[in-house]
Amino acid sequence: MIVFGLEGTAWNLSAALVDEREVLYEKSATYTPAKGGIHPREASQHHAEHMARVVGDVIAYARENDLQMDAVAFSQGPGLGPCLRTVATAARALSLKLEVPLLGVNHCVAHIEVGKWRSGSTDPAVIYVSGANTQVLALRQGRYRIFGETLDISIGNAIDKFARTVGLSHPGGPKVEELAGKARRYIPLPYTVKGMDLSFSGLSTAATEAAKSHDLADVCYSLQETAFAMLVEVTERAMAHAEKKEAMLVGGVGANKRLGEMLDIMCRERGARFFLPERKYMGDNGSMIAHTGLIMFKSGIRTPLAKSCVRPGFRTDDVEVTWGPTNS
């Protein structure tokens, strides 16, 4: 079967076609703010402007290759309200036009499912790190339970905020990573783990302060080392607690090589396996929505129009994981 998926919770509008085995086609349009961080209304206007071209391109590909779409999946939440509404409107219209079922997909669950699909991990502790989320999760009794999460801002937001205040453009993550590679020394910064939860707000502010009197590369390096060490600590405890022999990294910040390296070392030291999906499936993409829609569809889930309203605060553990074989 073939499922069309549409993602657009924040900066990336992306449509894709997948079948059980592979991604058949994907088309994206990226919103880059002219100044500062993501502005929800501007991002949704961007999505509205590019919707016809992005969706039209995928539909044209399906037609040219004689592919029949069996369902339309869309990112129902969590995300920015105006962006979600633009995406849901397009998805509803397409589902009605094609006369195929609609599937509302949880964006965070989609990051996890596409990660498992592409990396081969079957039952991991998941480190989900992005611009809006920082969570350590594991599947237990049919739901992705949150073992630890940030108490304030996400790790991606902390890095992006710091980057903006020191004059680096959005998104700051990749630029901070590059500068960190040129560092010569570690500058102590606040390390905040409370039980299983994390806090990044004070760390981001302290790094901004440190940048006033220290070399920027050293501060970038120290910010990464501190934030990533906090994440590794919580992940290791979640693995012990949930008795998981695998760990998997997903979300945009997962593109960071140093974070992957630190998690890999921790896993090896405890005789566990570390899984890292390909970079293109780390950040937001249409394929992750299409794939999750496909496995949901196969387990009998449908989203009637009346239940297709957007869910900006949709939590990962609100979703009942009824599909297998990922449901261990």
Ligand code: ATP
């Ligand atoms: P979500 O809605 O799931 O929170 P998102 O909209 O934030 O996702 P993602 O693509 O998952 O989008 O993540 C974007 C984040 O990833 C940004 O904060 C960006 O700085 C960060 N990022 C991207 N590449 C890197 C990198 N190499 N190192 C660190 N952070 C990175």
Ligand code: FE2
């Ligand atoms: Fe995301």
